[in-house]
Structures are given as structure tokens and as C-alpha cells.
Amino acid sequence: MTTTVIIELNKLDADPKNVRKTYSADSIAKFAANIEANGVLHNLLVRPGAKKGRYFVTAGERRRKALLLLVEQGKIEKNHPVECKVKTAEEATEISLSENVEREAMHPVDEYEAFSALADEGRSITDIAARFGVTEVIVRRRLALAKVSPKLLELYRAEKMTFEQLSAFTVSDDHERQEQVWDNLPHWDNEAYRIKSSLMTGEVAYTDRRVKLIGGLYDYEQAGGAVRRDLFGEPGEGYVLDVALLDRLAMERLEEVAAPYREKGWKWVETSFLRPDWIFNIPRVYPVEVEPTSEEQAEYQALHEEWDDLAELINSDMDDEKAGQRMDEISRRMDELSGKREIYQPDDMARSGVIVFINQSGNAQVDIGIVRAEDEDDAEEAEGEEDQDGTEDDGAETETGTGTEPVTDAAPKFAPSQSLIEVLTARKTTALRVELAHNPDVALAAVVHAMLLRISYGSGQTSVKSALQVSLTHERTEKWIKPPLECAASAAFENLQENYGHKIPGNPADLFDWCLEQSHEELMSLLAYAAAHSVNAIETKFSDRREGIAQADQLGRALKVDMTKWFETTADSYFNHVNRRGIEQAVLEAQGPEAALAVSAAGKKAEAVLIAERRIKGTGWLPVPVRIAADPNAEVEAEPFPMAAE
Known part of the structure; x- marks a missing residue:
């Protein structure tokens, strides 16, 4: 039986049976x-203490600590009367656990209505936050819900939308427009970022490629631009209000990139915010190969070997800074030497041009050697001499290599060692194989693509421009993945081999007749299974399949591969194999500068590895060689960062 009594505050003690041991000073103050x-x-729940007349607080320790703080502040007496309910010692732990585990926070809309009522009475946000023991940010966010249509608030109460979706409507106070957007968006495409995009048609989000190009919202603001920030957004997020200023700043940046090309002798140089649609399927001119001198060849080979040695040195966590600086110098010199091997002929430059535009990543990119109809003096000659492709990839080739040159502010400071790249891309290969084996339609398209390369462009094209080794050369991944079955994709592919092995006749002489008896659906599945064996995205040290390996990302996008299903970034899979710089870069990308500081502050590499593994877990971050690269030509708005937990 529970007895309610009045007990003086100075006779109440913390209960050792209380399951909650930690209380923040800020929480107690609020x-x-x-x-x-x-x-x-609410009454405190207590039980008789170790000494007569004293009591342990089984449930309500935070209230006791808050009362003691009021005593320290001189606002109440130390013998302040406290209403308590007395329980037995046997009930203490169960009661404490129940109170802490079963407690449910107020519904956000209920909080909004309560805060709004106080605000209408003239209470300040600071006062409301203090009275409810929450942060001022929470109060502001709840009060912002006043902008949302009552109809949508009720839908959220009925659990027919998420809080992220509800919060997205606060960027506008037009209730009719809000309801229209919600009703018109399909259920499969009504995420928060899509709602914001539909409501803010006259503003430019921080994710826009123009904003990225000029350095972000901060640089835009420094130039005098106005920004509207979303109360529910993260730092750095917001909307550009002066679009004309943004366009001017972006165009100035593009002109800076275009300036050197205007001095090189090209017939024309144009700038554009987007890659023009007409650029595809028109002729281009390409650089011609120039034989390097014996001295240049020897220097390049020596630099290549030195770079590999330094990469191994860094991976052993020795002399990071000096080795890293030297690697940067080597990379620049190797680029210079490579640039001398291929050059554009003056005659070709005089009849073609250059387009500088902003790619999907927000970088200025240069497409070189474009031959427009009006540029071509002799159409028949051009037909015989010019490649009609013109669909170079947006992302990673240089002017001297293929006619496409991305421009970035600085070279990356870290690159995994070649041996690690091979291991990671081997795991990527096995994942692609499993996904292709389960998708006959994409497999058929991939095989047909590889076959057409061979019959239309010559036998040499198949091996260098398709991820599939369609002759069915099967690159075994066991030498990179040890033991293979600890890799999820390797285990899944092994299971596929066992399953199909039971179907196929044991005697190869019977195979053709057996195939003739199979249904179209079964043959399609077998085609996908066979094609999957030929996938090879492994980046070995010396490879003539650079374009084929790059096409593996195109294949992965078609398969909608989620590499987080097949690879988890852990100490064993990654961090033990890279240096401190690589560890810090991973944490920086996944969790931001503050988290990366914890890694840099670690005394030993082993400690840094443990910190990084803990920080990365659950973020979905993957090393670059494992990732499926985004389509550089896709016009898809980037999703905003998820809102931090309140």
C-alpha cells in the first residue's frame, strides 16, 4: 500500500537502486x-533510508536535484516540504526502471499548442524554454508550426505524415498552397526536400550547383546577398533570395576558368550554367599522341615508382607530412609529363571550341574540341576524321586525355594505396555480380552493349569500354578477399553458383539440348547469371581497362546497387589499411570537422582506428573505390542533410 507523506528536503537522499545515474547540469538548471x-x-517516490527518519528517492532524483539547486540559489529553504509517496525497498528498482523507460515525450503538435498559448500571453521564448526544461531552439521550432495548415497538423496527429514532412511546410505560410502541394505530390515522392522545393519555387536552395560553384552561402552573403534560412535546417543550409546576384557570381567564376582557353587559340569559348543538350552526338576533335623523349619516359617511370613507395610509407603511419607533400609534388609533375604526350593540333583548334559549365557536383567543367555545324568547313572530311561520339563522362578525364576536364580548387590530399584499391574494388565487383545476377533485364542490356562494341567498333573496344568481360573471362576475387565467405557478396555469389550448379546438366555434351528445352524466363535468368561472372571492376596497378572499370558505375546505377548492403566500413575492412590522414578524411566526410578532431587528437593509430570505427558505424559512409558514383549528367536535386535529432 502506498502512503503519501510530507518530507523535508534535507531528509531526502539519492537512492543507489535508481537506474538513472547521470544528470546534466543544464537539464537540472532548466x-x-x-x-x-x-x-x-508530481510526487517523488521514496523508500525508507538507511538511517531512521531519512528516505531514499527511488523516482524523482532530477526533481530532488532541482530543488537542491533552488536551495543553493536562496530561493527555498533547505527544509522545504516535499510531497512524497512511500514505497518498499523491494519495489525500488522496478519503479525506477519503469519511470525512466516508459516515459513518453509530449507530441510535437501538443507542445506547439502549449508553447503558443504561453507566447500569446506575452511570455518570451527564453521563459517558455526554462519553464518546460527544453532548449530555445525547440521552442522556436514548435512555434514555427503556426505557419502550417491546421489540416496538415491533423494529418500529422493521425500519423499520416512524418515530422520531417510537417516541418518542411514551415518554409511558407500559404495554407492553401501547402495543402495543394501535399495533395498533388505522389506518395512515393513526397519527402521533405521535395515539399520544400515545391513551395519555394522563387528561391534557390543551398544545394544548387551555382551556390556550390561560388563556395556556398557564406561567399554569396559576403558579396551582399540575402539568405532565408529554414528554422528546421542545419547550419550552412538556406535559400538564396537574390538570384540575379548569384547568377553574376557564378558567371564570373566560369569566366575565370574559361579565360586560359581563350588565349590558347580555340575558335570559340562559351560558358553555361548547365551542360548544353546539343553537345551530344556532334563531332569533336581529339588530341594527337606525341612520343615522349627517353628522358621524359624515364622520369615518369621513376616518379611512378616513388609515388607507390611513399603510399606504402604513409600506410605504415610513418612520416606522413613530408611523404604527403612529396606525393603532391610528384602528382603535379606526372600531370605535366602526361600533358606533353597528347596535344591538340592548331588546325583542329581553329575549327572547334570549348564549353565551360557547372557539373552536378558544383564544379566548373570543361568540354573541349566541340565542332558545331557552322564550324565545319568541309563536312565530308570531318565525317572521315572526327569521332561522332561526343558523350564524354562528366567526371574524371583531363583535357590531354579525352577532351573533358573537370576543374577543382585543389588536388585531394589522400588516396588509398594501390593494394587497398584492388581489395576494395574486388569487393565492389562481387557486389555488382550478385546484383546483376538477380536482374536479367539489365544483364541482357549489358551483354548486348558489350557485343555491339565488338561488332561495331572492333574487337579491342569490348575489353576497354565495358565492365563485362563478355568473352566470359572470369576474374577470381579470392586473392584479394580473404577468406571470401566473410564477404557478404562473395558468400551470396557462392550460393548462386551452388543453386545453378544443381540445374545445369553434368555432361557438357547435354547442355545445348537442355538449353533448348528451357523457358524464355529461365534462359534470361541463366543469361544474367552467366553475364554476372564476367563483371570486372577491379582496379589493378597496371590496367588497360580504365574506361571499362568506369562503366561499372553506370552498370551499378542501372542495377540500383546499394553498396551499404554489401560493405561495412570497419577497422578490418578499411581503417587498419590506411594512414591517419585517410582515417581523418573518412570521419570528416561522414560526421564533420568536430568528429574528425577526435581522430586527430588520438595518441596512436590504433586508438584513432577505434574512434573512427565507432564514429562511422551507422552513417553509411563508404570508401571511394567501393562507391557507385553518381551519374554526372543527372539533373536530380540533391537531398538535404537529415535534420539532427532534437
Whole structure:
């Protein structure tokens, strides 16, 4: 039986059976302000203490600490009367656990209505936050819901939309427009970022490629631009209000990139915010190969070997800074030497041009050697001399290599060692194989693509421009993945081999007749299974399949591969194999500068590895060689960062 009694505060002690042991000073201070304003709303649960006349607080320790803080502040007496309910010692742990585990926070809309009522009475946000023991940011976010249509608030109450979706509507106070957007968006495409995009048609989001090009919202603001920030957004997010200023800043940046090309002798140089549609399927001119001198060849080979040696040195966590600086110097010199091997002829430059535009990543990119109809003096000669492709990839080739040159502000400071790249791309290969084996339609398209390369462009094209080794050369991955069955994709592919092995006749002489008896659906599945064996995206040290390996990402996008299903970034799979710089870069990308500082502050590499593994877990971050690269030509708005937990 429970007895309610009045006990003086100075006779109440913390209960060792209380399951909650940790209380933040900030939380206690806010709770004290709430108690000062409203009193203790719930009785403390206590049990008899070790000494006569004293009691342990089984449930309500935070209230006791808040009352003691009020004593320290001189706002109540140390013998302040506290209403308590007395329980037995046997009930203490169960009661404490129940109170802490079963507690449910107020519904956000209920909080909004409560905060709004106080605000209407003239209470400040600071006062409301103190009285409810929450942060001022929470109060502001709840009060922002006043902008949302009552109809949508009720839909959220009925659990027919998420809080992220509800919060997205606060960027506008037009209730009719809000309801129209919600009703018109399909259920499969009504995420928060899509709602914001539909409501803010006259503003430019921070994710826009123009904003990225000029350096972000900060640089735009430094130039005098106005920004509207979303209360529910993260730092760095917001919307550009002066679109004309943004366009001017972006165009100035593009002109800076275009300037050197205007001095090189090209017939024309144009700038554009987007890659023009007409650029595809028109002729281009390409550089011609120039034989390097014996001295240049020897220097290039020596630099290549030195770079590999330094990469191994860095991976052993020795002399990072000096080795890293030297690697940067080597990379620049190797680029210079490579640039001398292929050059554009003056005659070709005089009849073609250059387009500088912003790619999907927000970088200025240069497409070189474009031959427009009006540029071509002799159409028949051009037909015989010019490649009609003109669909170079957006992302990673240089002017001297293929006619496409991305421009970035600085070279990356870290690159995995060649041996690690081979291991990671081997795992990527096995994942692609499993996904292709389960998708006969994509497999058929991939095989047909490889076959057409061979019959239309010559036998040499198949091996260098398709991820599939369609002659069915099967690159075994076991030498890179040890033991293979600890890799999820290797285990899944092994299971596929066992399953199909039971279907196919044991005697190869019977195979053709057996195939003739199979259904179209079964043959399609077998085609996908066979094609999957030929996938090879492994980046070995010396390879003539650079374009074929790059096409593996195109294949992965078609398969909608989620590499986080097949690879988890852990100490064993990655961090033990890279240096401190690589570890810090991974954490920086996944969790931001603050998390990366924890890694840099670690005394030993082993400690840094443990910190990184803990920080990365659950983020979905993957090393670059494992990732399926985004389509550089896709016009898809990037999703905003998820809102931090409140």
C-alpha cells in the first residue's frame, strides 16, 4: 500500500537502486526554473533510508536535484516540504526502471499548442524554454508550426505524415498552397526536400550547383546577398533570395576558368550554367599522341615508382607530412609529363571550341574540341576524321586525355594505396555480380552493349569500354578477399553458383539440348547469371581497362546497387589499411570537422582506428573505390542533410 507523506528536503537522499545515474547540469538548471514557476507537479517516490527518519528517492532524483539547486540559489529553504509517496525497498528498482523507460515525450503538435498559448500571453521564448526544461531552439521550432495548415497538423496527429514532412511546410505560410502541394505530390515522392522545393519555387536552395560553384552561402552573403534560412535546417543550409546576384557570381567564376582557353587559340569559348543538350552526338576533335623523349619516359617511370613507395610509407603511419607533400609534388609533375604526350593540333583548334559549365557536383567543367555545324568547313572530311561520339563522362578525364576536364580548387590530399584499391574494388565487383545476377533485364542490356562494341567498333573496344568481360573471362576475387565467405557478396555469389550448379546438366555434351528445352524466363535468368561472372571492376596497378572499370558505375546505377548492403566500413575492412590522414578524411566526410578532431587528437593509430570505427558505424559512409558514383549528367536535386535529432 502506498502512503503519501510530507518530507523535508534535507531528509531526502539519492537512492543507489535508481537506474538513472547521470544528470546534466543544464537539464537540472532548466528543471529548477520550471519548478520555481510551477512547483513540483508530481510526487517523488521514496523508500525508507538507511538511517531512521531519512528516505531514499527511488523516482524523482532530477526533481530532488532541482530543488537542491533552488536551495543553493536562496530561493527555498533547505527544509522545504516535499510531497512524497512511500514505497518498499523491494519495489525500488522496478519503479525506477519503469519511470525512466516508459516515459513518453509530449507530441510535437501538443507542445506547439502549449508553447503558443504561453507566447500569446506575452511570455518570451527564453521563459517558455526554462519553464518546460527544453532548449530555445525547440521552442522556436514548435512555434514555427503556426505557419502550417491546421489540416496538415491533423494529418500529422493521425500519423499520416512524418515530422520531417510537417516541418518542411514551415518554409511558407500559404495554407492553401501547402495543402495543394501535399495533395498533388505522389506518395512515393513526397519527402521533405521535395515539399520544400515545391513551395519555394522563387528561391534557390543551398544545394544548387551555382551556390556550390561560388563556395556556398557564406561567399554569396559576403558579396551582399540575402539568405532565408529554414528554422528546421542545419547550419550552412538556406535559400538564396537574390538570384540575379548569384547568377553574376557564378558567371564570373566560369569566366575565370574559361579565360586560359581563350588565349590558347580555340575558335570559340562559351560558358553555361548547365551542360548544353546539343553537345551530344556532334563531332569533336581529339588530341594527337606525341612520343615522349627517353628522358621524359624515364622520369615518369621513376616518379611512378616513388609515388607507390611513399603510399606504402604513409600506410605504415610513418612520416606522413613530408611523404604527403612529396606525393603532391610528384602528382603535379606526372600531370605535366602526361600533358606533353597528347596535344591538340592548331588546325583542329581553329575549327572547334570549348564549353565551360557547372557539373552536378558544383564544379566548373570543361568540354573541349566541340565542332558545331557552322564550324565545319568541309563536312565530308570531318565525317572521315572526327569521332561522332561526343558523350564524354562528366567526371574524371583531363583535357590531354579525352577532351573533358573537370576543374577543382585543389588536388585531394589522400588516396588509398594501390593494394587497398584492388581489395576494395574486388569487393565492389562481387557486389555488382550478385546484383546483376538477380536482374536479367539489365544483364541482357549489358551483354548486348558489350557485343555491339565488338561488332561495331572492333574487337579491342569490348575489353576497354565495358565492365563485362563478355568473352566470359572470369576474374577470381579470392586473392584479394580473404577468406571470401566473410564477404557478404562473395558468400551470396557462392550460393548462386551452388543453386545453378544443381540445374545445369553434368555432361557438357547435354547442355545445348537442355538449353533448348528451357523457358524464355529461365534462359534470361541463366543469361544474367552467366553475364554476372564476367563483371570486372577491379582496379589493378597496371590496367588497360580504365574506361571499362568506369562503366561499372553506370552498370551499378542501372542495377540500383546499394553498396551499404554489401560493405561495412570497419577497422578490418578499411581503417587498419590506411594512414591517419585517410582515417581523418573518412570521419570528416561522414560526421564533420568536430568528429574528425577526435581522430586527430588520438595518441596512436590504433586508438584513432577505434574512434573512427565507432564514429562511422551507422552513417553509411563508404570508401571511394567501393562507391557507385553518381551519374554526372543527372539533373536530380540533391537531398538535404537529415535534420539532427532534437
